[in-house]
Amino acid sequence: MRFAIRTASLGVAIILAASVVVAQAQATFPTLDIRVPVPPRPFVAGGAVHLAYEIHLTNFSGMATRLDSVEVRDTARPEEALLASFEGTQFDGALCCSCG
Structure with a gap:
């Protein structure tokens, strides 16, 4: 995920909003483990500083x-x-999934 900020030294928490896709009438939220294992990596592109985050998500709900x-x-x-918020097509374009 990339976005421009003024400084690359901020500690950042990623808050993820997840919704469950279930075939039942009662929707429940799964148990997710969410981790940012390393600080974001800054890079310059288009004349601005961007940060690339690595986010690990584990779905334990089945x-x-x-x-x-x-x-x-x-x-x-x-x-x-x-600091930033991503959703919809902007969110889709910011993701790079390495899952299998």
Whole structure:
């Protein structure tokens, strides 16, 4: 995932919104393990600094899960405004899945 920010030294928490795709009338949210194992990697493209994040998701529920959006927040001030938010076609273009 890439996005421009002013500094590449922020600690960032990734908050993932996931929805469950189930064939039942009652939808439940799965148990997900979400990790950012390494700090984001900065790079310059198009005259701006971008960050590439590695996010590991593990679905322990056994149910199909769809990731709809990602919010990026400063871990020092998570209650403050978002640093970035991705959803819809913008979210689809920011993803690179290495899953099998």
